[in-house]
Amino acid sequence: MKTLTTILIITIFTFVSFAQNTNSTIVEVKNSEVSVKLNKLLDFTNFSTKPKDGNKFIVAEITLENLTDKTIAMGSEYTMSITIKDASGNEYRSGLKGAGIVSSYITKNPAYKQDQAANKLAYEEKFPAKTKAKSLLCGFEIPKDAKIVSFGVKKKNLWSTIK
Numbered sequence: 001m002k003t004l005t006t007i008l009i010i011t012i013f014t015f016v017s018f019a020q021n022t023n024s025t026i027v028e029v030k031n032s033e034v035s036v037k038l039n040k041l042l043d044f045t046n047f048s049t050k051p052k053d054g055n056k057f058i059v060a061e062i063t064l065e066n067l068t069d070k071t072i073a074m075g076s077e078y079t080m081s082i083t084i085k086d087a088s089g090n091e092y093r094s095g096l097k098g099a100g101i102v103s104s105y106i107t108k109n110p111a112y113k114q115d116q117a118a119n120k121l122a123y124e125e126k127f128p129a130k131t132k133a134k135s136l137l138c139g140f141e142i143p144k145d146a147k148i149v150s151f152g153v154k155k156k157n158l159w160s161t162i163k
Contacts, residue, residue, distance in 0.1 A: 035067060080094075
């Protein structure tokens with residue numbers, strides 16, 4: 001009985017720790033209008049289109065938040081400009097190919113539950129005031145050995161180092 005209780009406690013602790021980690025943030029960039037958080041970078045190799053030799057696909061889970069009392073053109077001003085940089089200074093943007101990478105990731109990984117309302121909202125030109133949206137928004141093709149060191153919104157010149 002003592003062993004079963006110990007196993008149960010360890011299992012609960014592991015579950016609670018995992019749940020806390022799923023809400024963590026790798027890095028956040030913000031200005032007076034928005035907060036853009038990079039929550040996760042997920043490696044993805046099971047894609048119908050193969051990456052270039054020596055490259056891999058990654059998908060970024062991002063949380064966007066409108067901090068103001070007005071609507072913001074989130075889709076054109078922020079989400080479409082998200083960029084990551086590697087240690088050599090090379091920039092990788094999501095763009096149209098990135099949307100396909102995200103779609104394939106979701107299709108091939110049914111365990112990931114995409115919030116479709118949040119995803120749609122993140123691309124809106126009328127992102128409501130005081131609103132948050134968390135979703136897989138960006139896919140990137142990067143070299144397999146690239147170490148991602150910074151994240152940002154190039155169009156708005158918001159950058160932060162990934163620690």
